[in-house]
Amino acid sequence: MFLENASRKGWIEVICGSMFSGKTEELIRRLKRAQFAHQKVEIFKPRIDVRYSEEDVVSHDANAFRSTPVDSPQNILLLSSDVDVVGIDEAQFFDDSLVDVCRQLADSGIRVIAAGLDMDYTGKPFGPMPALMATAEYVTKVHAICVRCGNLAHHSHRLTADDKQVLLGDQDSYEPICRHCFNNCQESKPQEGITPATQKTAK
Ligand code: ZN
Numbered sequence: 001m002f003l004e005n006a007s008r009k010g011w012i013e014v015i016c017g018s019m020f021s022g023k024t025e026e027l028i029r030r031l032k033r034a035q036f037a038h039q040k041v042e043i044f045k046p047r048i049d050v051r052y053s054e055e056d057v058v059s060h061d062a063n064a065f066r067s068t069p070v071d072s073p074q075n076i077l078l079l080s081s082d083v084d085v086v087g088i089d090e091a092q093f094f095d096d097s098l099v100d101v102c103r104q105l106a107d108s109g110i111r112v113i114a115a116g117l118d119m120d121y122t123g124k125p126f127g128p129m130p131a132l133m134a135t136a137e138y139v140t141k142v143h144a145i146c147v148r149c150g151n152l153a154h155h156s157h158r159l160t161a162d163d164k165q166v167l168l169g170d171q172d173s174y175e176p177i178c179r180h181c182f183n184n185c186q187e188s189k190p191q192e193g194i195t196p197a198t199q200k201t202a203k
Pocket of ligand 1: 146147148149150151177178179180181182
């Protein structure tokens with residue numbers, strides 16, 4: 001699907017899905033393949049994501065890749081001169097300027113591969129991901145398996161009561177579930193736990 005063509009013109013790829021769907025593993029797979037072909041690869045992640053290691057992009061299977069934590073997408077531009085491929089992990093945590101930064105990188109001939117959560121724990125599109133998906137040449141949705149019924153899962157269901165959009169966590173804080181199990185959870189949830197936009201009027 002991804003033809004690394006000889007002309008080496010830039011483009012944007014997005015890898016998205018829920019937690020535990022293998023987004024980062026897929027990002028690392030593509031980056032390693034480019035590196036093996038002697039292409040110069042740089043990988044960035046938002047400084048906010050320091051769950052495992054300050055400098056490594058580490059997927060859940062501990063398949064590490066050296067990365068640079070940055071405070072803003074602008075820093076990615078500054079650090080990407082003389083690079084063939086730019087990888088961006090946890091792209092959902094960057095602000096909307098990431099979309100324009102990816103466009104500038106691709107326009108200048110760089111292959112950009114951005115991985116991130118497509119939806120937050122409430123099922124809403126997450127940060128710059130929707131705009132990034134719209135402007136990318138290639139979008140890959142990867143899926144987890146629903147821990148409740150075994151269907152394909154695309155929701156990251158939060159297991160704690162915290163209602164901040166950004167809550168870094170792992171198996172203890174989230175579980176991947178499918179559309180139907182997600183809807184069942186929403187229905188059985190107390191109303192105060194739901195954001196105002198989706199809150200039903202009291203009966
Ligand atoms: Zn399910």
